[in-house]
Amino acid sequence: MAPTPELAIRIRGLRTGFGDQIIHDGLDLDVHRGEILGVVGGSGSGKSVLLRTIVGLNRPRAGTIEVLGHDLASRRDVVALEARWGVLFQDGALFSSLTVDENIQVPLKEHSTLGPRMLDEIAALKVAMVGLAPDACHKYPAQLSGGMRKRAGLARALALDPEILFLDEPTAGLDPIGAAAFDRLIRQLHDSLGLTVFMVTHDLDSLHTICDRIAVLADRKLEAVGPMDVMLRSEHPWIREYFHGPRGRAALAG
Amino acid sequence: MAADQGWLEIMERDGTLVVEAGGLWNLANAARLDAEIRQVPAPGTRPVHFDITKVKLLDTAGAWTLYRTARDWEAAGARVSIEGGNAEQVALLETVRANDKPFEPTVPEGFGVIRIVAHVGAAVEDIARETVALIGFFGLVVSTLLRTARHPRRLRVTSLIYHMEEVGLNALPIVALISFLIGVVLAFQGSSQLQRFGAEIFVVNLVAVSVLRELGILLTAIVIAGRSGSAFTAQIGAMKVHEEIDAMQTLGLDPIEVLVLPRLLALVITLPLLAFLADIMGLLGGGLTAWIALGIPPAAFVERLNTAVSMWSFWVGIMKAPVFAFLIAMIGCYEGFQVVGSAESVGQRTTRAVVEAIFLVIVADAFFSVFFQVIGI
Structure with a gap:
């Protein structure tokens, strides 16, 4: 089947697992270009595994994954794609032996021929874009707070101007103010850079404020996908519990 | 275009x-x-x-x-x-x-005399601080050890046995092989020199004295410093990075008692045993070479051994083992506790632990040599 250009990610019949434990079985998911998709599910439902599988860190047992029209089964396509997506891991996953601007320059040096001056300028630009103070540039990850590490990780993920941004629980561990600011930042970057965002999250506020659509993982496959009001009308017991529980109501009210 | x-x-x-x-x-x-x-x-x-x-x-x-x-x-x-x-x-x-904000470009470090002097000064200060901290750690471990001696039930026996297996039993093959080969090398090198004087039989003296007094224990200590000292640093350091040490403290566990004592005692107990094995294997290697290359039969080798060395030569080597073990375990654990924050720090500290442990072992060995010379053993 010819790849559909409107789809950033197209997953069909995905099956993954570790040992004799099956995580996903027959999972289908489409991510449209330019949308922010929030992926939710109970602990252990394989949200992070799904993210890792899409970016090629985990080999699927069956099924196809197409990202921007490239089939992930082909190693050469994965290499071509690596400069077109950015991944923010849960705690930033910055290289601890490098400063923040050196971290951002790592992908730039690898994938471009920029001189040292341009590298410094672009790194400083990205640092400013994610809302870090300029003096954070020369700090090591160990000298940063959790929220700043996430922002620095985001700056590195954005270094190559990716088309798709993968976020693994971007607001986990942040205070509510920091989390709200991070949400706004993602929305703003999404708007100005035209990003497609694939976001694994537990944060009902993020889902509510910035996600265009929400995908619910349960029972090893995609249980439902759609905007917030579809989720709220769902009859599925887990989805009802999730969005109509005390925390869900609080997020809605706010 | x-x-x-x-x-x-x-x-x-x-x-x-x-x-x-x-x-x-x-x-x-x-x-x-x-x-x-x-x-x-x-x-x-x-x-x-x-x-x-x-x-x-x-x-x-x-x-x-x-x-x-x-x-x-x-x-x-x-x-x-x-x-x-x-x-x-x-x-x-x-x-x-x-998002165009003023930023400071990366300034490459300057060169010149001042920078060298500054580096030397920083290094000296670093050594002084580390020495003081190490002595403090030494005191802490000794006092914990004495407290545990009064309440022996506080000793983590399971952990002790586990570490004895790790640092002792599992090191047997490598220690045995290395000392055997050193015995072979000594006998070969010695024989080619001594043959010129027709004094081949003195190969036995050469092998026995050097293996029993020095090389057996020294090589064992160096292998263990590289193998177990580094492991101690990396284990404790990784725990430090993941805040496990902090968690231990908040749970009312003493990290010295839980982590350091079992490792220290395991090494103090097993290093003399490893040194004994190294002595035997060294003599075996030397004896086999003497037999094959010089035609000295095993019976003659053993007889010559009896006159060449006294029991003291053996004890001199073995006595050093617990001291070396103590140094290696202390440095390994101390460096583990010095890890801060990052994966890079674990690597740096592990390197330091091995270098410092080997250095201190050799310094201590020099002191022992002088000491035994003075008291005439």
């Missing part, structure tokens, strides 16, 4: 400098475009018009190149306008403009 290239053209129109840009203004082309645009002579105070209608793709690197040029020319007095971009490109240029 090739389709996948970014390009720019400079034109003069009614006193206005027109910069026409087109193609792909992205990261892949940014280095070249940046170099090209820097070639353009500064317009001075003339008006400048950027026409980006033909730009097919603009990313942050391209937008930065355009914006920075416009900014610099504007600062020099030119009136600059950027036109022709679509809504997304305009938004991107706006984002770039909003």
Whole structure:
């Protein structure tokens, strides 16, 4: 089947697992270009595994994954794609032996021929874009707070101007103010850079404020996908519990 | 113009400098475009018009190149306008403009005498501080050890046995092989020298004295410092990185008692046993070589051994083992506790642990030699 250009990610019949434990079985998911998709599910439902599988860190047992029209089964396509997506891991996953601007320059040096001056300028630009103070540039990850590490990780993920941004629980561990600011930042970057965002999250506020659509993982496959009001009308017991529980109501009210 | 290239053209129109840009203004082309645009002579105070209608793709690197040029020319007095971009490109240029903040470029460290002196000073200060901290750690371990001696039930026996297996039992093959080979080498080298004097039989003295008094224990200690001292640092260091040590403290567990004592005692108990094995294997290697290469039969070797060395030679070697074990375990654990924050720190501390442990073992060995010489053993 010819790849559909409107789809950033197209997953069909995905099956993954570790040992004799099956995580996903027959999972289908489409991510449209330019949308922010929030992926939710109970602990252990394989949200992070799904993210890792899409970016090629985990080999699927069956099924196809197409990202921007490239089939992930082909190693050469994965290499071509690596400069077109950015991944923010849960705690930033910055290289601890490098400063923040050196971290951002790592992908730039690898994938471009920029001189040292341009590298410094672009790194400083990205640092400013994610809302870090300029003096954070020369700090090591160990000298940063959790929220700043996430922002620095985001700056590195954005270094190559990716088309798709993968976020693994971007607001986990942040205070509510920091989390709200991070949400706004993602929305703003999404708007100005035209990003497609694939976001694994537990944060009902993020889902509510910035996600265009929400995908619910349960029972090893995609249980439902759609905007917030579809989720709220769902009859599925887990989805009802999730969005109509005390925390869900609080997020809605706010 | 090739389709996948970014390009720019400079034109003069009614006193206005027109910069026409087109193609792909992205990261892949940014280095070249940046170099090209820097070639353009500064317009001075003339008006400048950027026409980006033909730009097919603009990313942050391209937008930065355009914006920075416009900014610099504007600062020099030119009136600059950027036109022709679509809504997304305009938004991107706006984002770039909003995020242009002054920053300090990376300054490479200077060279020269002052820097060298500063490095030396920092290193000396570092050594002094580390020495004080190490002595403090030593005191802490000894006092914990004495407290545990009064309440033996506090000793973690399971952990002790586990570490004895790790550092002792599992090190048997490598220690045995290395000391056997050293025995072989000594006998070969000794025989070629001693044959000139017709004194081949003294090979036995050479092998026995050097293996029993020095090489058996020294090589064992060095292997264990590399094998177990480093492991101690890495284990404790990784726990430190993951805040496990802090968790232990909040749970009312004493990290010295739980982590250091079992490792220390395991090494103090097993290193003499390993040294004994090293002695035996060294003599075996020497004896076999003497038999094969020099024709000294095993019976003659053993007989000669009896006259060449006394029981003291053996004890001199074995007595050093617990001291070396103590040094290796202390350094290994101490460096583990010094790990801060990152994975790199674990690596640095592990390296230090091995180097310091081997250094201290050899220093201690020198002291022992002088000491035994003085008391005449």
